[in-house]
Amino acid sequence: MKLQKISRILLMQGVVAAGMALTSCEPSTGEATQTITYPSLNFVTQLDGSGSMLSWGSYTFNFNYTEQKESVATSNLVVNNTTYAFSTNGVRYEDISPSRGMGLYAEGFAGNTGTSYQLEDCAFFISSFPIPEGVEYVPNKKWIPIIQDSNNPNKSDYHPGAMYRPNYDIPPLLVGRYRIGNLFDVVTCSTDMSFFGVTVTSYPPDNSYTTDKMIYRVFLDIKKNTADVVIYDAKFAEPAPALATVYLPSLKLTLKDGNYEIEGTDVVPMVPEGEGNDATLLPYPNFNFKHFKLSTVPGSLLSKVDVEYQVGAMFKGVFSGKYVNLPSKMMN
């Protein structure tokens, strides 16, 4: 069980990095173009009030850097066993900033077999991870919580469960929203999201510990309606040791009013020890989570979460954080 669990984490990490990129320079026009496909999760809210649902999907972006234009297309949005597809025209993208990402506000038509619908309020945002406060942005060095460099597993600075700045670029992250006719709203994002923010832990008699180093990573499994949560640099009190990686497996995933909640009680966390094939996930009963609850913030396009939990008998933690820095226009 131990190795399989780790492999699963590594595999899911790999899925994020698996956005396939094809970069080229059109010989005929001399234009710089790129095509990237992002695996993602579609969060569908039906406009007739019949509920929300999750489905796998993917989005393909065609960039023309020469003209600063991009278009987006999908062919595998599945709702109630019906597959929808759309492809937008190339429109000018907004370069929010080199460190924050780029936004796409497109129009087009979506449809299933034989029917066409207006694509409305279509906005996508491609971003790097938000850089923690006080950290200097270094081009080509993005902050990510890393388990393994999937491009180079033998990297000398491979640090399991650590947060560090790798010297390679990672694929940007995706958040999108759009409406298909009067059928449903779709919010799309990765199934593997990491949330940065501030954690405040309180413990008796009247102590508190505040840190912005703890990162909460979420893996959603829509087939099982479960989620795994990984907390990096978990430190619940000033004098307590920091745990590099705390793994909370198979928490309950529920959909609620266009948002989701991840919840668990009496969860014994697992902490990886060792490296490579010799690694193991070890139960840490001393750090038993009496309860854990993660909720997406309504209106945030699933990009913000609130977390509250209790570790052992006395450590109560609260966290508010975000996945990407969405531009305000995206929220309108």
Next chain:
Amino acid sequence: MLLAFASLEGRAGSVGAAESVPDSLVTVLDEVSVTSVKQMTGLRDDPEAATILTRAALEQLGALDLRGISDVVPNFYMPEYGSRITSTIYVRGIGARMDNPSVGLNVDNVPYLNKDAYDFDIADIASVEMLRGPQSTLYGRNTMAGVINISTLSPMRYQGWRVMAEGGNGGRAKVSAGWYHKFSQKFGIAAIAAFSHLDGFFRNEYNGKKIDKENNWSGRLRFNWNLSSELTVQNVAASSFLKQGGYPYESKESGKISYNDTCFYRRFTFTDGLTVRYAPENFVLTSITAVQHLDDNMTLDQDFLPEDFFTLTQKKRDTALSEDIVVRGNRVGETYNWLFGAFGFFKHLDMKAPVTFKDKGVAELIEAHRNSANPDYPIRWDSRSFCLNSDFLTDTYGLAVYHKSDVTLGNFNISAALRLDYEHSTLDYHSYCSTSYTIYQRQGEDFIPYHKIPVDIDDKGKLSRSFLTLLPEVAATYMLPNGHGNLYAKVNKGYKAGGFNTQMFSDVLQQRLMGIMGIGAQYDVDDVVGYRPEKSWNFEVGTHLDLCSNRLSLDADLFYIDCRDQQLTMFPDGTTTGRIMTNAGKTRSFGGEVSVGWHLNDRVNLSGSYGYTNARFMEFFNGISDFRGKYIPYAPRNTLFLQGLYTLPTNSKILGKVVFDLNLRGTGKIYWNESNEDVQKFYALLGASVTLGDERLSLKIWGRNLTSTSYRTFYFMSMGNEFFQRGKGTEVGATLRFSI
């Protein structure tokens, strides 16, 4: 600032062996020293806070190394602790305990690039010049707090034999012999050999043995060749071998010096400096080529307790080559003068630094830490001792060009200088360790093996950093009428090189090890060990005064230093034992210095110096605590030196004269930590000597710390334990000098 008593001492010629040429300031500057090459006029005519100690003054002080002039030079403090590798110097609140020094050192024009070699005995010093405040514009890297220039005796100035023998308590024995010969007016050679031995003053209560014993061999070969009236060549090759115990660190808790593992320091050094001076009518071109090599081994019981925690060995082989070319207008006394220079160096450092964890270290520093987090699945190391190895190769090179213009208008002199300095450093590291531990699972009252974790660390990497900086200096001098001295004001920028702090790798490896056990955050190696240059702006006003028909000399100055990007160690959030090197601090220091020398009459010379420094952190958060407003640790607030000399002629050709010397050296307060919780109050050490003899043969009976004043020279923490080093008690001895 010129320490007046020194020059007066030289003029008076009251003490010292015979020389062919009087040991005066003027003759010192006639030598091809780096100072005479770079200063536009005499040090005392320049806007410099400088102290010059002549050979006679140094012999009177009994100073054979830089520690001997601590406190004598105001605001200059070089404490004696640890071993000779720990040669930290503080000037005006600025110092560096790790890596690059804050004070530059040139010995016979060789710029010492490794501060591990700063503390050494050197026989037959001709002069020591200490320039305080940033000297980065002319002297380059690592001279942010000042520069020290040491010149040894030249065979062109002295011919014959010089022999010195000294003995004292603590089993002290020193001998040196020098042969100085001038084959012609054009060529002279000198060969000097020296040996010193110390039984030690401190005893390790663990085994009852003296621990600060020392043996030191050194030799120097020098030639001076005046090829023509325009072309001179000087070469000085020097070598030394040191073997010492050291590290008499006393536990604050037990009050005892007691540790079980071996501590020693061994060092071999070789330096060679070739100075070529070409001086036609209109300019002077000087080339200083230097090579230096250091091979040392520092081995420590790093916990300094009589228990098996951990030990450290640090072996270095450091080789450097440098070239400084200076062209200067030969227009002394004219309205405009100029100087151009170019400097380059290459330095290669090969270092190995293994840390060995022993049984108690494994149990309490590793296993207990991990098991407190997960007592249901405790671990036990499979072997009770293992080694964390770190090997480093560091290559550093630097290039610089500099210029100084000097304009004299009436009694005013204005000078401006600028240096463009580039430095590049690469670090190849290899950290490795092979060990393992076993995780056990609780079953009732028993624990059974659950999983074995191999720990095979084999991390390699290469880091590089480049630094480019401009270092300006502007100064104005007003020359007082009738040769009474001058007033000056100066603004300049100081610079301490950036680089890599390899000492941090043991922390990196320990964190890496803890990370394998699931505890603690990992480091980005570049962030942890790499650091940027430290920079400062220095504002200074001062005066050099000669009064009472030059019988009274007074130098005084006031300074303000704003230091940015200070290189400090801090504790990153989320870790338990680790530290990182970072440019986290801002400090400011202000203060003043005064030196007085009074040649009262032919029998009485009085001198003294006082330095005051108020140095505080303006910004420094070490990851746990905010130290804004706290005093900078290890830098003394006050330094004081007072000396009275009384010369009594005996009217006997055999006995010569008798010189009585009473002196006092004071230092403090010194805060030992950033929180300013531990402090060494101001203390003063009383010294005295009586010298009988003449210039050919003299015997000096001397004593230091005659009142057995108790004081501490160093403080540090290891594994949460506090340690001090006590200062030496009373020292007495006798020195015999013989010159023919």
